[in-house]
Amino acid sequence: MKDINQTLLHVIGALIAVFLVLAVIDKAAVLNKSLTSGKPDNTISMSAEGKVAAKPDLAIVNVGVLTTAKTAKAAQDENNKNINQVTEAVKKLGIKDEDITTSNFSIYPNYVYTNNRNEVDGYQANQTLTVKIHGIDESTDTLNKVLDAAVASGSNQLQGVSFGFNDADNLRQQARTQALEKAKQKAQELASQAGLKLGKIVSISENSYSGYPTPMPYAADSKAGMGGGGSEAAASVQTGSQDITATMTVIFEVK
DSSP, rough: HHHHHHHHHHHHHHHHHHHHHHHHHHHHHHHHHHHHSHHHHHHHHEEEEEEEEEEEOOEEEEEEEEESSSSSSHHHHHHHHHHHHHHHHHHHTTTTTGEEEEEEEEEEEEEEETTTTTEEEEEEEEEEEEEEEETTTTTHHHHHHHHHHHHHHTTOEEEEEEEETTTTEEEEHHHHHHHHHHHHHHHHHHHTTTTEEEEEEEEEEEEEEEOHHHEOOOOOOGGGGSSSSSOOOOOOOOOOEEEEEEEEEEEEEEE
């Protein structure tokens, strides 16, 4: 009798084990079906571009000083003197400290080839300030004055002006929204022509974005020692407008 009971227990245990295995397999199948059903069989992919035109409200100017001297220290001292004059001239126009950054500083020897070898013939010191001017969408007067003041106070290296936006993210989002609306409209038209009904959005991706600061060459006046005929004409920079674009690809379910 005891042997029969033990055998019965073994059988019941085996049945329970088989049941648990089958339950796990069933749950896995249900989960797999659920995941698979999350991806519609019939979809349509559509890309569209959104474009927002805006007038830049930020200018970035790189002004520098290049000096030469017989020794590295003399070149540095003269450079520091001139760049400090440029900095003070810019600050007097209302530019804040946080909008003035030293973006480059270097000292290196000048070489001349003589007697079959290179010999040091003085040193060059180069220092660049990056200056941000806000509110140029309302007026470019401060920008033009900064350029003139930099040259007049000792800058002999002007590396152009770049235009951008203080809040580029907001403009970028407007372009994205426009692109999404266009993609939806195009997909709806195509689905209707094919006798299909547009369903939910399956995925969205951004393919490209443009609207980075645009550089503009700037030729400095010669009265600060940059060559030319000594013209007294003041700087006059026009900002124009920039296009901020975003290209979006949207995949829709179709029924």
